[in-house]
Amino acid sequence: MTNLSQAWLHHNNFKGHIPNMSNCINLFDLQLQSNSLDGLVPPSLFSLTSLNIISLEENRLQGPLPEFRKGVNATFEHNNFCRSDVGPCDSQVMILYEIIDALGSPVFLATQGNNACTGGTWIKLMPDRVQIKCERGKI
Numbered sequence: 001m002t003n004l005s006q007a008w009l010h011h012n013n014f015k016g017h018i019p020n021m022s023n024c025i026n027l028f029d030l031q032l033q034s035n036s037l038d039g040l041v042p043p044s045l046f047s048l049t050s051l052n053i054i055s056l057e058e059n060r061l062q063g064p065l066p067e068f069r070k071g072v073n074a075t076f077e078h079n080n081f082c083r084s085d086v087g088p089c090d091s092q093v094m095i096l097y098e099i100i101d102a103l104g105s106p107v108f109l110a111t112q113g114n115n116a117c118t119g120g121t122w123i124k125l126m127p128d129r130v131q132i133k134c135e136r137g138k139i
Helices: 091-103
Strands: 006-008 029-031 036-040 053-055 060-063 073-075 107-110 122-125 128-131
Touching (some): 060 091
Parallel strands (some): 029 053
Antiparallel strands (some): 107 122
16 A cells, blocks of 8 residues: 555544555645544654645544654544643553554543543443443552
8 A cells, every 4th residue: 555645535434543554655635534433543654755735633532642753734623532632641541542443443541631530430231231330440
């Protein structure tokens, strides 16, 4: 896929994680908005020097707010990032993301913000639900 330069994959109801795209060295426009993508934004997207436009809004992406290099037109509203500004997630939130990553899709973590114990924290394993209890602000 080294010759791929544009990928308009929006509004397709894609589910799961965004794959490693480090081999897409000529990709300059990636449209993934309005799907059901989840998990963390992969580091491979940040290293694409040809990337100029990326649309990630209206998915179920989680983790830290993506920080692309200067000059990249990136949109990522309406996801479930732990913060509304650039910076790391709380360590307890990151532990939950690691659990989710180890379990694989389809898994979804419902938290609000950068606190693992807000928003009715739970991990959903289709079709069952596993509740994670919080005590004194710790999972």
